[in-house]
Amino acid sequence: MFTGIIEDMGRVVDIRPRGTNLTFEIQSSLAPELKVDQSVAHNGVCLTVVAVSGDRYQVTAIDETLKKTNLGALQPGQYVNLERCMSANGRFDGHFVQGHVDETGICTGKESLNGSWLFDFEYSPESQHLTVEKGSICINGTSLTCFNSGRNTFRVAIIPYTYEHTTFGFLEPGQRVNLEFDVIGKYLQKIMANQKQG
Missing domain, CATH: 2.40.30.20 (Elongation Factor Tu (Ef-tu); domain 3)
Known part of the structure; x- marks a missing residue:
């Protein structure tokens, strides 16, 4: 974990x-x-x-x-x-991340806001996964909060510390990233899908 x-x-x-x-x-x-x-x-x-x-x-x-x-x-x-991996007595600062990538996505936009950066991402429209507004997403191992959540698109905001201490400082539009969607959301989506089928 x-x-x-x-x-x-x-x-x-x-x-x-x-x-x-x-x-x-x-x-x-x-x-x-x-x-x-x-x-x-x-x-x-x-x-x-x-x-x-x-x-x-x-x-x-x-x-x-x-x-x-x-x-x-x-x-x-x-x-x-x-x-x-997280130690059993450690402080939990991010969100539950399993280290199992669900799929890759593409960086479709990067915008500098004079001290922070906005990144846009797109993933497969046929994906079984989803994002929700203000929900958690893991991009290249980094726990982030997504917004402007669409069917297969979302945006994240990156502060200077994250930009300088992760690979976001090297990330440019067109590059592929690893995505792990929120595990709680995945379970809820599965439960709802099963209820519809039942």
């Missing part, structure tokens, strides 16, 4: 194919605190640490993960949002 509060931006140092999988070597200030078998969210994708050395560690993403997220498009030198 994660909260969507990003702890660090990790730099992709190396990417090595292993069959249909990819092993990523990440440089991060978190690396010395990590251990093998620990879960870490990378752009919102929960991956298991398989090796640690100094300020670097390795994780492997299987083919299914690469097809359903934006991790397969990463290149050496790029950054990813990192969050370790």
Whole structure:
């Protein structure tokens, strides 16, 4: 379980194919605190640490993960949002994030407002998922509140701290992002769908 509060931006140092999988070597200030078998969210994708050395560690993403997220498009030198799994006695500052990406979306707009930024996103109109006004959304692992919620579109506002300490500072229109919709909303949607069918 994660909260969507990003702890660090990790730099992709190396990417090595292993069959249909990819092993990523990440440089991060978190690396010395990590251990093998620990879960870490990378752009919102929960991956298991398989090796640690100094300020670097390795994780492997299987083919299914690469097809359903934006991790397969990463290149050496790029950054990813990192969050370790939530500790049982930790403060819950974001929202319930599972680290299981529902689908990817596209950034369709970016607007600077002299101190903050507005980002617009679009996802598949055939999607089973939805957003609600002032509801929670996880974008590349970052817990945010969406507004201007449409059928398959929404907008988020980014404060300077988030812009500087997450990959939002690098995000431009046309780029693909990982989306995890609010788990409570997903359960409610499923319950309502079952009631309609019954």
